[in-house]
Amino acid sequence: MRSHLCGRVSEALDGQTVTLCGWVDRRRDLGGLVFIGLRDHAGIVQVVVEPDNPEGFAVAETLRNEFCVRITGTVRMRPESQWNADMKTGKVEVVAATLELLNGSAALPLLMTDEDGEEVRLKYRYLDLRRPRMQNNLRLRSKLTSAIRHHLETRDFLDLETPILTRATPEGARDYLVPSRVNAGRFYALPQSPQIFKQLFMMSGMDRYYQIARCFRDEDLRADRQPEFTQLDIEMAFVEEADVQGLAEGLVRQVFAEVLQVELPDPFPRMSWAEAMRRYGSDKPDLRIALELVDVDDLVVDSEFKVFAGPAADPTGRVAALRVPGGAGLSRKQIDELAAHAGKYGAKGLAWIKINDASAGLDGLQSPIAKFLDGETAAGLLERSGAGDGDLLLFGAGPAMTVAAFMGAVRLKVGHDLELVEDRWAPLWVVDFPMFEFDAEDGRYYALHHPFTAPSVADPDRLRAEPADALSRAYDMVLNGAEIGGGSIRIHDPAMQQAAFDVLGIDQTEARARFGFLLEALRYGCPPHGGIAFGIDRIAALMAGEDSIREVIAFPKTTTAGCPLTGAPSTIEAEALGELHIGVVMGGSSE
Structure with a gap:
């Protein structure tokens, strides 16, 4: 039914006759001319229906989005001023000689864009799948x-x-069960x-x-x-x-x-589970985010701040700090949002310190917990974490695995919110x-x-x-x-x-x-x-x-x-x- 694919019509075909099949992606009626964006799985090409083609023009005027059509016409170059760099076929167009309606379309139940909600996209998935994306x-x-x-x-x-029909075995999730007709009371598992x-x-x-x-x-x-x-x-x-x-x-x-x-690294780096949990709070760390957790248990074990001192003295506990570069500029509302995010992963709170002037000691720190710290402890926290002027320190304290979970989640959120994710494959x-x-x-x-x-x-x-x-x-x-x-x-x-x-x-x-x-x-x-x-x-x-x-x-x-x-x-x-x-x-x- 067709000689070429819409998305593969190029300047190499200039002057040649082609027959294309596809769907109307868009239509513009300028009175004397009708422009049709004709789409198939390979892409979109512009089709022009001119007024000296009365039969084709009559059909073109009836077309709407997603009508299925076949067009035969001649490929010609567009004027250079009208080239469309966003289309593979943007330097050419097809002047229609014949235009055949293969099938019309009812009024579309969705916009056919990313603005459509997921429920309607999945209900009309056969339409959603036509989209280039x-x-x-x-x-x-x-x-x-x-x-x-x-x-x-x-x-x-x-x-x-x-086999797809097998017997139930425990593998960490519930099985989907299929009853057997010929073996009453027995079930297969998917x-x-x-x-x-x-x-x-x-x-x-x-x-x-x-x-x-x-x-x-x-x-x-x-x-x-x-x-x-x-x-x-x-x-x-x-x-x-x-x-x-x-x-x-x-x-x-x-x-x-x-x-x-894409050329991936050769070889891939290796890391033990224990190191991943210690440095990133996750057994699937995103290495594109350079932020790391550091342990500060030894620095706060004698602190008057019992929220830190208790877990620091517990062999199963942990106190970890996360340096957020430039994070001192975050508002209290933004820090509270980070605390709420940590709460979803088991945190009872998220202590923080803003470093306004590291050289000023405790006077240069802004934090609700600053009153519980002495100068030596504060200096140790800054040195251990590498924090300096304009940075923010976030702290997690509690059972070691819980701290890893919520501090790892905070690390990811901070990395994405502050656009600290490197553009690479890791x-x-x-x-x-x-x-x-x-x-x-x-x-x-x-x-x-x-x-x-x-x-x-x-x-x-x-x-x-x-x-x-x-x-x-x-x-x-x-x-x-x-x-x-x-x-x-x-x-x-x-x-x-x-x-x-x-x-x-x-x-x-x-x-x-x-x-x-x-x-x-x-x-x-x-x-x-x-x-x-x-x-x-x-x-x-x-x-x-x-x-x-x-x-x-x-x-x-x-x-x-x-x-x-x-x-x-x-x-x-x-x-x-x-x-x-x-x-x-x-x-x-x-x-």
């Missing part, structure tokens, strides 16, 4: 997955599928990841596996979460951490070069994670990653005896403050796997019930193996410069896990529920 996002995503496949398949990786199956591939001798897999988690949503998401899964046999990290780093570096023409490996985290409320340990992650210790008895000190052989890849990938060397020894289960409070009976097929497979010459998984949605969003992964997913769900386009989730007829041997109970009554 969304077209570009999905094309970028396609290039991303294509580059991934090419890179891995040239390195002997096999693209293998794993996979949160292909974790166990990719390990079984290594036990099967597949050696190098990858899959761009659909994963499902029933959890509260936010900008970077969806109930169904896409993950690049990679697993390799007979490897150690350096092997997996080298492969993954090379993959990401090549993909960015191919898709964005990848990072975070390594040496704790194997377990202890929950004081229920008095038990939980796996920081998942229960199949190998510990750094080789002795199962030592793992049982010293779980709080055990580090894991896990690693996360972070980019610009977002975790884009994470993986580990897996446990391949049955005795070590049981030791990990013992620490987690999973006895042999429960372990067999949940993971019996995996534990059985470990008994038959399981090779050492490890891997990594990348969030395709998150990487695509970063590449596209989008804050939300919904902008790079064709048909995403809302924050309430609903689909405005299809109306999912929906009710199911009683007859269909009966075939599945289930009923629905709402508000205490069954339906």
Whole structure:
């Protein structure tokens, strides 16, 4: 139906006849002339319908935005004074000879701009996806997955599928459950990841596996979460951490070069989990923000200010300071807003000091807590933090992990609010994670990653005896403050796997019930193996410069896990529920 794409009409076609198909992006009727911006997936070209073409002119006068048309005409150069540098086709236009209406459009239910609300955009997603921004996002995503496949398949990786209907296994979030019609009272679970199956591939001798897999988690949503998401899964046999990290780093570096023409650092820097938490208050630090936390416990442990002195003397406490360059100019209202932000992450308050004149000692400081400080302590705080005239010091005090959480959040907010984020790509490996985290409320340990992650210790008895000190052989890849990938060397020894289960409070009976097929497979010459998984949605969003992964997913769900386009989730007829041997109970009554 067409000879060329709208966005690829160029000056090289000057004088040639072309046939174009697309949608009316805009229309201007100047009385004697009608100008049409004709759009397809490749871009927009200007079409001119002149009055000496009465048939075409009659059709052009009826056109409205999003009408679908076909145009045949001659390409000609625009006068230089009318060149449009904002369009790839801005030096040319097409003079229409024939104009055919392929399909009209009802009055549009949205503006087809970024001003449209998310609910209406998702309800009419097929219209929203016509916009150049969304077209570009999905094309970028396609290039991303294509580059991934090419890179891995040239390195002997096999693209293998794993089941979607499987059994429920605990992986940190609720499973989506699917009732079985032929097995009354039994349920499948949709996979949160292909974790166990990719390990079984290594036990099967597949050696190098990858899959761009659909994963499902029933959890509260936010900008970077969806109930169904896409993950690049990679697993390799007979490897150690350096092997997996080298492969993954090379993959990401090549993909960015191919898709964005961006050269990432070689090699990526590495940082331990403990160092990341100490310096940045986060295990996914954004290195584009140069601000760092500094510990000042020793300087304030004898302070009269008990808010500082208490946590400083507590082995599980922490007092940390954050220097904000030029922050003395912030108003009290702005500082209160930072305190309110810190409160969302567990802070009971946010102490502060403005440095008006460092040379004047205490007299040069402005702060509600200045009266609790002596000159030596104040001087020590300024020296330790590197603060000087015009700066602001923010302080966090309390349990160490809580301080890390809210001071890390404040660091990010200050960095963005004061435009301190450098314009660059900042990848990072975070390594040496704790194997377990202890929950004081229920008095038990939980796996920081998942229960199949190998510990750094080789002795199962030592793992049982010293779980709080055990580090894991896990690693996360972070980019610009977002975790884009994470993986580990897996446990391949049955005795070590049981030791990990013992620490987690999973006895042999429960372990067999949940993971019996995996534990059985470990008994038959399981090779050492490890891997990594990348969030395709998150990487695509970063590449596209989008804050939300919904902008790079064709048909995403809302924050309430609903689909405005299809109306999912929906009710199911009683007859269909009966075939599945289930009923629905709402508000205490069954339906």
